[in-house]
Each structure stands twice: as structure tokens, then as C-alpha cells.
Amino acid sequence: MSQIDLMGLVRANVKELKAYQVENLDEGTKLHANENPYPPSQELLDKIFQRLDKLELNRYPDPDCRNLKKAIAARTGVLTEQIIIGNGSDELIQYLMQVLCNEGETIAFPDPTFAMYGITAQGLGLKPVSFPLNDNWDFKAGPALEILTEQKARLVFISYPNNPTGNCFSDQEIQQIIEQFEGIVVLDEAYQDFSGKTFLKQMEKHNNLVILRSLSKIGLAGLRVGYGIFPTLLAEQVNKVRLPYNSNTVSQWVATELLNNFTSVQNQIHSILDERNRLMDELSKFPSITVYPSNSNFILFRDSKDGVFNKLKENGILLRNLSSHPRLKNCLRVTIGTKQENDQFLNQLRKVTS
Ligand SMILES: Cc1ncc(COP(=O)(O)O)c(C=O)c1O
Structure with missing residues (x-):
């Protein structure tokens, strides 16, 4: 029987890490993960059922995701050689760091932003550095560039729109970063x-410039499909570290269908945007709440009353609690749900804040 010191074998930077934590509810209204509240169209579901037995699930998937890349190329106008499919765009964030940074080197991002940039960097033994957003959740390129240069950052991640604040940063400032930063800008x-x-x-x-996109927010979160658009030269390098068959057969097939027949998803997006505007209006009527502008499928708001997250959760409404971030005290992020889900949320919110 072996009893070795397992923790003694774990790298120090991993030991120090806190895992990306997402709360979940078995039942109730899930407005915490920025998913599409609508299921795939009946037409797409029918096609999946019909197609399943022809997908040769005993075989490995197409390692080059050719059909999916063609669908993405057709929608974006880029070359298929520029595209890499990820098991979620999270995977591509990791590949970028793996390809572009040696251990101990720096990657940067504004703060607050998507937590995975920092977590992935730390897991790889890199140094995450941030530049603060102002009170409008925006930044100026000048001071950001100073930090990037001073810290010798290899990569800067710009979430556009930014999660969790919801807004798009000023185009002009991003443009200046693209033009002046001597490293890779990941939009x-x-x-x-x-x-x-x-x-x-x-x-x-x-x-x-590298662009990352995700199908998680528009209906396929459960299939884990993200993609990156790279300069061809960089795509070739990323492909060297990409795990073989990182995108599975079912995900590739469904994602291709969804992108080639986008009308129903586009209608869902329109409904989500309509609901976002309604929710914005409704939230701004609460005296204790400050609502931040959103270009996304979620809204960040700050409630001056304490304990709102837990009270909502006890009543079956799950939001994302951002309070642990020093700049986001009492801030919650609500994903736009269906009209019914949004009404449930608003009703509960009225109860717990009254
Ligand atoms: C800004 C941002 N980037 C990337 C991701 C990861 O998405 P995916 O599900 O494609 O891995 C998320 C998910 O929340 C996100 O908010």
C-alpha cells in the first residue's frame, strides 16, 4: 500500500489557486451562467435525433473540424486556416497562453473581468497583471499601455463586451492598444x-489581433463550442498544442447546423435583447439598485441592501454573486431569461428588497 505525500507533488502555483466556482441549483430559475434560456429549435432537435445514428460515434471526430470551420468562415468572411475550434472558448484562452508565454511571463487584462484569464494564467505558472477599470467600467489606453510595457506583457485579454460589467469598452481606447501594444491583443x-x-x-x-467567440451564449453551452480567429501563422502554432480531437463529433455537427441555419437563433437573440431592455427599465425603478448599461445577455447591478443574493437563492432564483471582488461589493449579475423567468426574478426581487 503506497501512502505518498500527494500534496508535496503538486506545483506551488496550482496549490495556491482557487478553482473557478459556479453555484448551481437542481431546480429553480437559473439566471447565473449567461446561457441562452431558450432550447434549440424543434427543427434542429429533430435533425439531431435523425442524424445521431449516422454520426459513427465509434469513430474519432474530424480532427480538423472542416465543416464547422466552413460554416464559421461563411459567416465571418475569414479563411478556414485562421479558425481553431475549442472545447469552449476557455480552451483557446489556455492555448494562447501556452503558445505565447514562457513560465513566469506576464499576461494582462482589465479588472474586473472574466475570472478565467487570471486562473488559467496562474495554473500555467504565468503572472497575471491587471489594469483597473474606471467607475464607468472603461479604461484609457495610455495608462493601460504603460502597465503592459512596464510588466512586459505578452498578451492582453479584452472581454468585449466585458463580463461581468456587461459593457463594451471604448472602441478608440481598444484601437490604440491594438496599434501600440507590442504583444497579442485578444478580443x-x-x-x-x-x-x-x-x-x-x-x-x-x-x-x-486574435478574436475569440463562443456558442455557449447562444444555445449550445452544453456542447462546449468556442472558436478563435487567428492570424494564419499563429493558428499553425496553436494547432501544435491543441489536443487531438478536442472537439467532439456531436458538438461539431450541431454547431455547424446551428450556424448554417441561424434564423431561429437570431430570433432568440432578438427576444433576449427585448427582454434585456425591459429588465433594465424595471431594475432602474428599484430605489436601492444601481443598474449598469449592458451590451450583453446579462445585466450587472448593485443593490445597497445586503443579503439579496442569498434571499433570492432561497426563493429559487440563482444569480451570479460578485460581492467577493473588492470593486463589486453588493453587485449581482443577472442573465436575461425568458419573459416568465425574468418576471419570476423581478417578483422575488421586489419581495426581498421591500
Ligand atoms: C468573456 C468570456 N469569455 C469566455 C467565456 C467562456 O466561454 P465558453 O463557454 O465558450 O468556454 C466566457 C464564459 O462565461 C466569458 O464570459
Whole structure:
């Protein structure tokens, strides 16, 4: 029987890490994970059932995801050689760091932002550095560039729109970063379908730009599909570290269908945007609440009353609690749900804040 010191074998940077934690509810209204509240269309579900027995699940998936890349190329106008599919865009964040940073080197991001940039960096033994957002959750390129240069950052991650604040940063400031930063700028456009804004065109002029997108927010969170658009040269390097068959057969097939027949998803996006505007209006009527503008499928708000998150949770409404971040005391993030879910949320919120 072996009884070795397991923790003694674990790398120090991993021991220090706190795992990315997401609360969950078995039942209730889940408005915490920025998912699409609507299931795939009946038409797509029927196609999946019909197709399942022809998918040869005993075989490995297409390692190059050719059909999915063609669908993405057709929608974005980029070359298939520029595209890499990830098991969620999270995977691509890790690959970028793996390819571009040696141990101990720096990656940067604004703060507050998506937690996985920092967690992934630390897990790889890199140094995460942040530059603070101002009170409008925006930044100025000048001071950000100073930090990037001083810290010799190799990569800067810009969530556009930003999770969890919900807004798009000023285009002008991002443009200046793209033009002046001597490293890779990753525009993480996971919520682009809701913002309608992108820096994709800039890739024609600047070779230091990478765009990440996700299908998790528009209906396929359970299948884990994200993609990156890279300068071809960089895509070739990322492909060297990409795990073989990282995107499975079912995910590739369903994602291809969804992108090639986008109308029903587009209708869902419109409904989510309508509901977002309604929820914004309703939330701003609460005297104790400050609502922040959103270009996403979620809204950040601050409630001056304590304990709202737990009270909502006890009543079956799960939001994302951001209070542990020093800049986000009493802040909650609500994902836009169906009209019914949003009404349930608003009703409970009225009860717990009254
Ligand atoms: C800004 C941002 N980037 C990336 C991701 C990861 O998305 P995926 O599900 O594609 O891994 C998320 C998920 O919440 C996100 O908010």
C-alpha cells in the first residue's frame, strides 16, 4: 500500500489557486451562467435525433473540424486556416497562453473581468497583471499601455463586451492598444451576438489581433463550442498544442447546423435583447439598485441592501454573486431569461428588497 505525500507533488502555483466556482441549483430559475434560456429549435432537435445514428460515434471526430470551420468562415468572411475550434472558448484562452508565454511571463487584462484569464494564467505558472477599470467600467489606453510595457506583457485579454460589467469598452481606447501594444491583443467576443460589435475587420490591418467567440451564449453551452480567429501563422502554432480531437463529433455537427441555419437563433437573440431592455427599465425603478448599461445577455447591478443574493437563492432564483471582488461589493449579475423567468426574478426581487 503506497501512502505518498500527494500534496508535496503538486506545483506551488496550482496549490495556491482557487478553482473557478459556479453555484448551481437542481431546480429553480437559473439566471447565473449567461446561457441562452431558450432550447434549440424543434427543427434542429429533430435533425439531431435523425442524424445521431449516422454520426459513427465509434469513430474519432474530424480532427480538423472542416465543416464547422466552413460554416464559421461563411459567416465571418475569414479563411478556414485562421479558425481553431475549442472545447469552449476557455480552451483557446489556455492555448494562447501556452503558445505565447514562457513560465513566469506576464499576461494582462482589465479588472474586473472574466475570472478565467487570471486562473488559467496562474495554473500555467504565468503572472497575471491587471489594469483597473474606471467607475464607468472603461479604461484609457495610455495608462493601460504603460502597465503592459512596464510588466512586459505578452498578451492582453479584452472581454468585449466585458463580463461581468456587461459593457463594451471604448472602441478608440481598444484601437490604440491594438496599434501600440507590442504583444497579442485578444478580443474576447463571447457576447458578440448580443453587442453586434466586433474588431474582426481590424485583423486585415493588424497581425497582433486574435478574436475569440463562443456558442455557449447562444444555445449550445452544453456542447462546449468556442472558436478563435487567428492570424494564419499563429493558428499553425496553436494547432501544435491543441489536443487531438478536442472537439467532439456531436458538438461539431450541431454547431455547424446551428450556424448554417441561424434564423431561429437570431430570433432568440432578438427576444433576449427585448427582454434585456425591459429588465433594465424595471431594475432602474428599484430605489436601492444601481443598474449598469449592458451590451450583453446579462445585466450587472448593485443593490445597497445586503443579503439579496442569498434571499433570492432561497426563493429559487440563482444569480451570479460578485460581492467577493473588492470593486463589486453588493453587485449581482443577472442573465436575461425568458419573459416568465425574468418576471419570476423581478417578483422575488421586489419581495426581498421591500
Ligand atoms: C468573456 C468570456 N469569455 C469566455 C467565456 C467562456 O466561454 P465558453 O463557454 O465558450 O468556454 C466566457 C464564459 O462565461 C466569458 O464570459
